[in-house]
Amino acid sequence: MSRKNKRAPWEEEEEIIWVSKTEMKRDMEALQALGEELVELKPNALAKVPLDEDLLDAIHDAQRFKNEARRRQLQYIGKLMRSIDPEPIQAALDKLRNKHAQVTAKLHKLENTRDELIEKGDAGIEAIVQEHPQADRQRLRQLVRQAKKEKAANKPAKAYREIFQYLKELLLEE
Structure with missing residues (x-):
């Protein structure tokens, strides 16, 4: 008996993927x-x-x-x-589109860090100095004190903005 159309049981069948x-x-x-x-x-x-x-x-x-x-x-x-292969092209386009969102997220993180710094005082300053050894502890302490005074006296938040700018410079130095 011949087995022309039959496969041997040990041969694997190839899976054919049909695309419409x-x-x-x-x-x-x-x-x-x-x-x-x-x-x-x-x-x-x-x-x-x-x-x-x-x-x-x-x-x-x-x-x-x-x-x-x-x-x-x-x-x-x-x-x-x-x-x-469109994958690398798609990845590069996604990165270009998402650039603005990444920058916005970094700025929000800086704002939160500034708020924590003012709330915690010296403990917050220590955390920043641990993270960024090049940070000027004295300058940060002075800005935090000024920001607290401005907030208590209902004055314009000049030191508050300066803290943000200083933290932004620290981040850019990395």
Whole structure:
């Protein structure tokens, strides 16, 4: 008896992943949208994105074109992007988009540190000096005292803002 169409029991079957035409179209449109986002970037931001030579040339061309030529160029960029890995490009774009949020989060953290510093007094100053050895303990102590006096006397918060600026400088030195 011959076993032409039967597999031996020890042979593993390969798993075939079927992708629908709609899903392939959706993926291509996503790549084209990613390309369109690249075209909208300014030159200095575009330089931070890892792109190959052909794709970069196509993006520069699309930035010059208008109307129908631009639409066709965007389709061409989408076609070029199918042959490369979009993950590093997507990661770089996410990083560019999130830059503002990161800066805002750092500023909020500095504000909270300043408030804790004023509340805790010398204990807060010690924590800052432990974290940043280059910090001027005497200057911080003086600013904290002034900020407390200003708050008690309902005066403008000049020392309060100075503490923030000083903490910001300490953070930038790192």
